[in-house]
Amino acid sequence: MSSVRIFASPSSWIESGAVDQCHQVAALDGMLHVAGMPDLHPGKGAPIGAAMTSTVLYPFLVGSDIGCGIAVFPIGLKRPVPEKLAARFPDLDEPVGADSLGTVGRGNHFVELARVDAVLDAAHAARLGLSTGSLVLIVHSGSRGLGERILRRHTEVHGAGPAPDPVSYLQDHDHAVRWGALNRRTMAERVARALGAELGDALVDESHNLVTYADGVYLHRKGAARGDGRDVLIAGTRGTRSFLVAAHAGPEANHSVAHGAGRKMSRADALRRGKAKHTVDELRRTPVGSYVVCGDRQLLFEEAPTAYKRIEQVIGDLTAHELATPVVSTLPLVTYKTAAHPAARRR
DNA sequence: ATGTAC
Numbered sequence: 278m279s280s281v282r283i284f285a286s287p288s289s290w291i292e293s294g295a296v297d298q299c300h301q302v303a304a305l306d307g308m309l310h311v312a313g314m315p316d317l318h319p320g321k322g323a324p325i326g327a328a329m330t331s332t333v334l335y336p337f338l339v340g341s342d343i344g345c346g347i348a349v350f351p352i353g354l355k356r357p358v359p360e361k362l363a364a365r366f367p368d369l370d371e372p373v374g375a376d377s378l379g380t381v382g383r384g385n386h387f388v389e390l391a392r393v394d395a396v397l398d399a400a401h402a403a404r405l406g407l408s409t410g411s412l413v414l415i416v417h418s419g420s421r422g423l424g425e426r427i428l429r430r431h432t433e434v435h436g437a438g439p440a441p442d443p444v445s446y447l448q449d450h451d452h453a454v455r456w457g458a459l460n461r462r463t464m465a466e467r468v469a470r471a472l473g474a475e476l477g478d479a480l481v482d483e484s485h486n487l488v489t490y491a492d493g494v495y496l497h498r499k500g501a502a503r504g505d506g507r508d509v510l511i512a513g514t515r516g517t518r519s520f521l522v523a524a525h526a527g528p529e530a531n532h533s534v535a536h537g538a539g540r541k542m543s544r545a546d547a548l549r550r551g552k553a554k555h556t557v558d559e560l561r562r563t564p565v566g567s568y569v570v571c572g573d574r575q576l577l578f579e580e581a582p583t584a585y586k587r588i589e590q591v592i593g594d595l596t597a598h599e600l601a602t603p604v605v606s607t608l609p610l611v612t613y614k615t616a617a618h619p620a621a622r623r624r
Numbered sequence: 625a626t627g628t629a630c
Contacts, residue, residue, distance in 0.1 A: 425626045
């Protein structure tokens with residue numbers, strides 16, 4: 278008999294469709310436990326913001342962006358002026374070399390230059406070399422077409438069923454997870470070079486779309502980061518804070534934490550309501566003074582901060598359930614989503 | 625989120 282537990286306070290709104298999806302997943306053959314994170318929202322077939330254990334491996338529970346995650350790199354810059362730096366960001370839609378390495382992708386992916394605005398755990402922040410005013414590069418991206426091909430190869434034969442040869446799937450999966458981390462590092466290096474900035478080793482790099490195996494149990498994470506004694510960057514929105522946390526989630530939470538603020542509106546709703554509520558200019562130049570590089574107007578509305586839950590609520594829920602302890606918060610200076618001038622791009 | 629079809 279499987280169980281479902283949602284880690285959100287009663288005042289945190291969770292779309293009922295996402296909770297329904299947790300129960301649908303829990304009813305699958307071999308399922309053990311579904312843990313919903315406070316950023317839980319509906320996904321395609323499976324919930325996003327969930328960690329799910331079972332005795333069999335379900336590739337669709339990880340989804341197509343295998344190895345998607347968030348990395349944080351320390352970066353050194355003399356005078357970070359958002360508009361000037363925004364103009365110097367490289368074209369991260371253009372790959373480095375033959376495949377799509379070094380590219381950010383679309384959707385909620387981004388590369389952000391951010392500044393530590395508050396230290397919340399002084400000893401832990403000091404260990405990471407972070408203090409108020411420290412600059413970091415936050416990279417949220419995944420395995421691009423590679424992970425998509427791996428899931429499609431499985432789905433074409435087995436649909437949403439389990440992997441009959443989990444070892445073979447895991448080999449491809451693990452490669453995509455490594456590729457995702459390399460992709461994030463590659464982008465950080467591209468940006469640092471373009472800005473003439475010094476880049477340090479990653480302080481944090483955790484995938485939130487992956488499956489791990491131990492003692493006969495597959496732990497699938499979809500929009501949920503490893504929370505077993507690791508540091509995790511939990512992303513806010515393009516115009517609000519993000520939080521670096523020390524995660525210490527136990528078995529009830531499937532050793533996992535949230536990965537971001539979580540959508541509160543579908544992309545279609547965000548586009549429709551956003552167009553009535555915001556101008557393109559106010560989404561590009563945010564209330565916190567940051568600049569958003571995004572030549573795709575539709576994406577700008579879909580990803581508007583108002584389409585997401587409040588990150589402080591998500592962090593509050595994690596803290597209240599003792600899944601994580603906040604270390605520092607960051608405020609964006611420049612967020613790169615996609616090239617500033619899509620018309621100038623060659624096809 | 626993605627590549628691809630419309």
